Amino acid sequence: MDAWAPVSVTFAVSNWLIDPDQVRSSTLLFLTLIGIGLLAGALYFVGIIDWLLWLVGALIRGGTRTGFRVWEQCLSWASWPLFLAVQLVLLTSGALVAEALPGLTVMCALAPLAMGLAACLAYMFIDVERYEVARGYKALHNPLKGQKLAAELARYGHQVEVPLLGSAAVGMIGGFALLNFGLFEMFGTKWYSSPAPDPIYSDFIASALVHLLSVVDLLNLADTHHLARVVVARPAAAPASTLLTLFKSFFTLVLLQQIFASVRNGRLLTETVADFWSPHEPIHERARSALPQYGAVALGPLLLSLRATDTLTREQRDQLPHVLATIGPVAVPSLIAHLDDPNEHVRAVAISTLGRLRAAAGLPQMIARAQDSSDLVRLSLAQALGEIVSTTTPTLPRARRRRGEWRVWRVLAVRRWNTPPHGDPVALVVPALRAALRDSAASVRAAATASLGQLGPAHAAEVTPDLLGLLADTDETVRERATEALGRLGASDSASVAALTGLLQDPSPAIRIAAARALGSLRAAACDAVSHLVPLLQDRDEAVRTAAAEAVSKIGTLCEAATSTLAEALTSADNVVRARTAEALGTIGGAAAEVAPVLVEAVADENDRVRAKAVEALGKIGEAAAEVAVPRLVHALRDPDNWVSALAAEALGEMGAAADEAVPALMRSLKHPNTQVRTNAAEALGKLGAVARPAVSALERAATDEDGGVRARAVRALGEVGTPTPVTTNTVRTALADPDPHTRAAAVDAFGAWGQASDEVQNDLLALLDDANDEVKVRVVRVLPRLVQGTPAVIEALDHRLTADDSDWVRAEAARALGQFGAAATPAGPALLRAAQTGEAGLREEAMRALVVAQPPEAATAFTTGLRDAEPSVRKLASAGWRKAAEIPEEAVPVLIEALHDPEVQVRANAAHAISRLDPVPAEAVPLLAECALAPDAGLRLNAALALQAAPGQAAADALHPLLDDPNPRLRLIAARRLFTDDPADATTATAVAEALVAPASSVRQAAFDLIESIHPAAPATLKVLRDRTATETDSDVTQLLNEAIARLEPLVASEPQPPEGTASAEVDVPVIPAVG
Structure with a gap:
């Protein structure tokens, strides 16, 4: 045969579409790959590949969005345990009837497959929105300019998490196996090659897992080497193979999405940690806000990044523990593990964060660092110990949970790490702080001293001797902190008072200020120190003078010697001494009433500054000095110095009814050439109230003064002196159209003070809601509930201000006013709901308060979203709304249960009260209610007990047993x-x-x-x-x-x-x- 003779390629068409022999198959394969490559290049060149990629992306996005909507409409009612239970019931039912009713088995298989498919797509949809929030494209609450609201994540983020994805995977694998089992019962070996003549459901589950995990090749290898022979059900026909291909493809898509998400999140976390150390403020702030979103996952990388930092500024040391503390108590175990890190910054930051979290359970490990070689670590320890035992109630950061961390672990972590291991933590902390008082570093001694001061009065006797010893420390800061600590502890024993009194002569102004403030905090117990404080009223340092005067005011009494000293100082030949003494007496206030006669004499001083300070002081002393002060103050209205006259008018306004004889003089002052005198005279007449009724005519004339400030004060005074006459009403109504906005606002307040307004005035007030000045609009909004009924026109006008005004101040006041109208504000429900969900913090709070009072149909939605608001005050109001709500809808129950985790005690208490109204109380709420029943707050324990009392089951009864004590x-x-x-x-x-x-x-x-x-x-x-x-x-x-x-x-x-x-x-x-x- 000729070697070069042509060889024909034969294609058999009996069973295969194309069937070349082995050699030609390889050639054909290579040629096919080359052809595909060339075709792909051509398609890319003309743009078809880009279009196909866009189309695939659009299909995937559309598919995930559609799957999410299907899940939302049909399955969002189910928590993941209930979701899994429904799937298992369907799978079990289908397996039991497979032999008798294979068609019903197929239907039972399709249901969990569809449920799992929708849940997986919903998870992918929510996961993308989580990424958008982490990158700053969207926001959970109060989106900034350029951001969108992550509404779906805010609503379903707590529900669509890893447990739901795992439940969906179980259902889909079981459903696919059940589908194949049902089809086998219907078509037998035509579609499947069975491992046994009579396979059961578990055989198809094994087959699904083997193919899904791609271990078929391993089984074939084991069979080839005679290591193991495992036979599983395999597809034997095109329909069964197609089903398997689709099933594996979908799971590959989900797996790749999770892999990409993990890589993306890991890279994002790395970038965020790097951005945290950026010197550019916007980048740093963005990272600072984003890091807590990662939860405990971010703790290790952020602490380890400190190792690459040569220096750490004071601001960074203070800020980083705050950022880490926002992760919550779940971070405590990792923080304790980092206490032995070789880097001093890591140890210091870990200790500071534990202090902010008040992690009493970590005290033994923290105190073990008391002899650390680093001054920075010992300083952080001294500060952290003070935070842990501080008697003040801190605003602990709200614990953040990274997706995938189940709530049960968060609850266990809070319970474990906030519990002291050895009873009272003070017993561990005090010895450690006492030892730190002997530290070689002055900063550590100062921090330990300040921490001892945070123990509170209950431990004053225990630590006061140590603090008294520190008053002789060589470092000024340590002495200052010791002085402050004695005042904070309320150390009122004679030795402490004597020591603090002695420090009033310290060369350092800071020490003198601290000693004066400490003595003031002791109040009556420090009365013997007043005579030593009085000389400080002449101190060169203004801060020292102010601290001494405030201390005398708090002590509340002036002994005879102190009174004589002050009186003598007021007659000093030095103008500065006289002026400072008068100023100090004004700061002391009512306690200086005994010196008032001498002050009255100072009103006639030759020095205008002394006269001004004396007049001002008499005004601050007030009615206690009226008897001796009023005549001289009336005379001072004609002082040659306009500033003295203005202060005299202001002081007369503080004298109360005893200043009735000054009314004529104040009326004359309304014509004074100086505008400030006229303004203060009008204000004083208004403060005198009904006593100043004879001045109405004079005030009406002053309401037309050329100066806007005088007009405003005169109009306001007309509202304060009593019931208006017709002339007064017309005068004030005219002022509603005054060109000066302060005068218009004063006119509004005047009508509000009278508490009555004619229909014409009411129309004028409603028209002012469109005023160009925000203050005028606010004043109108505030007085409307006192003057008008909640008519549709009024509610509509306020609704318009709430929705259309560009001032958050006006919108918040409008929301508050709507709440004061109660149920009449129901038509404004949509506007209030929008404001409660999208406004700034103050507006959200007022809108939520109005919704609680008015209870429109939109209130339920507002209360549900409000329980997840970032602002504690909004969450408190939302939880209070559920207490007042007529009924609690079923969709609100999961949110109320979640609110039992809230860091705010009042939110947890209100949520527990609302749950107690449910019939029945959900079983999933019982463990959280049991935790609340052991809380320190009595109100929270009470509401939790009420809910447990109504809850069925032995678990609720067991949780109530500890409450018997x-x-x-x-x-x-x-x-x-x-x-x-x-x-x-x-x-x-x-x-x-x-x-x-x-x-x-x-x-x-x-x-x-x-x-x-x-x-x-x-x-x-x-x-x-x-x-x-x-x-x-x-x-x-x-x-x-x-x-x-x-x-x-x-x-x-x-x-x-x-x-x-x-x-x-x-x-x-x-x-x-x-x-x-």
């Missing part, structure tokens, strides 16, 4: 009611109720008796406790109460059905109540 008797009785309902013979409950029956307060005793009366079967157990207590009680008063309680319970026990004769009655072993002290 609560210090609040009402809480004990709430718990007892539920526990007695479950078990009337419960020994512990009977003990708690018996103790309430002998409580000192009659209301508590009556409430306990009412409880027993409503639950008769509980009477025998309680009566037995009372009788046992009688046998051991020694206090006569308590014995009398015991006898009274027994007498009241015996008829109840007698009325109870007795057990049949011969039946042993149940004996209740009840512990004896401890004797009442």
